[in-house]
Amino acid sequence: MDQVEKKIGYWPVVAIGIGGMVGGGIFAVLGLSVQMTHGAAPLAFLAAGLVAxxxxxxxxxxxxxFPGQGGTVVFLDQAFGAGLFTGTANVLLWISYIVMLSLYAYAFGSxxxxxxxxxxxxxGKHILISVAVLGVTGLNFLNVETIGRAETWIVAAKIGILLFFTGVGAWTIDVSRIAAGSWPSATSILAGAMIIFLAYEGFELIANTAADVRDPNRTLPRAYYSAVGFVILLYVLVAAVTVGNLxxxxxxxxxxxxxxxxAKPFLGSFGYLLITVAALLSTLSAINATLYGAARLSYTIAKDGELPEILERKLWNRPVEGLLITSGATLLVANCFDLSSISTMGSTGFLLIFAAVNAANVHLAEKTGSRRWISIAGVLLCLGALYSLLHYTWQxxxxHIWVLAAMLFLAFAVEGAYRLWRRGNLLLEHFR
Structure with missing residues (x-):
């Protein structure tokens, strides 16, 4: 009976997915999207949402x-085995989380x-970036449970504020600002959609709850589609109100x-302050949740033998080395790169990871009972979206292309170097 009571139902799972997506992403990338897509910003958010x-x-x-707490790491291992490709993909996932943390920290500072x-x-922006990352890192050592309990209320508050923003702002939209005549080229719209794709990546957090869900065969599909569908609608409305009022x-x-x-045109200084407070709370809570999750991810990858064993060590039930490395890398990226670079890196990383997950489902279609063509379409959509982003970035x-190349090379080099080092140690052990 106790085990049954611990299982979570549909609404809590949906809340986890929505909270993961509506973190700091929308606050950070909205202006960047409008810069690239102008009046077509709502369409860009819709296009990115369809890929998600x-x-x-x-x-x-x-x-x-494959219910469990490994999520993406487990899926890739199940499909392709614990080889160089899977290890590189998992390290890329960790790096992509560091980029997401940098985005949230950058938004908090801005x-x-x-x-x-x-x-x-x-x-001031750089000071606030550093304070946010170092402060949340310290809290993870002290009393992360207290902040964890506050996450639910912060998620509810930011969703409520965004709904208030769209509900009031919808009445004052100047339709001519979002009409087709105000749109740039299709290439710019598609590239703009993909550079903000990282605003949707958080739905994958639902995978980590699978082992604790009541009636997963029924609950998980409904939760995934409901969470993504709601966030698509919310983002499209937020983009329409923004472009339509300013x-x-x-x-x-x-x-x-x-x-x-x-928020200023229709809510005045109060609206500006309200959204600013929501952004600060939202990005700070997103840093906390993502930092904790990224440190745990490094621990999981190390447990699978794809990163050094030092990352398996825990102190006070926390993966200390993974936490400190993640925090240090976040400080470096958030303070050294601009918003466009960070967004491009994050979206590239997650488009590649999601293409790999779609490919994993194609490979495991008989086990998962899937319609193979849907995930084949998912692979093509992710890769096509990635091509459009890279093409626009190159032009x-x-x-930024060299930054992306360095990120991908780093993921490969870290995994490859570790495997060579481990093989060398095994040979030494053999000859002793």
Missing amino acids: MATAYAYTRLSVT YGAAMFPEGFRSL PVDRIVAAKDYALAEA HSPS
């Missing part, structure tokens, strides 16, 4: 078949610094804190 929905099918079938005097904003040049000028600026910001 296609991938949700693979996650649904894999979660039902929204907070917007309240400072003009001359202090640049320095000229594109003003959104671009306030790119790093665009959502707060967009407009070619230096």
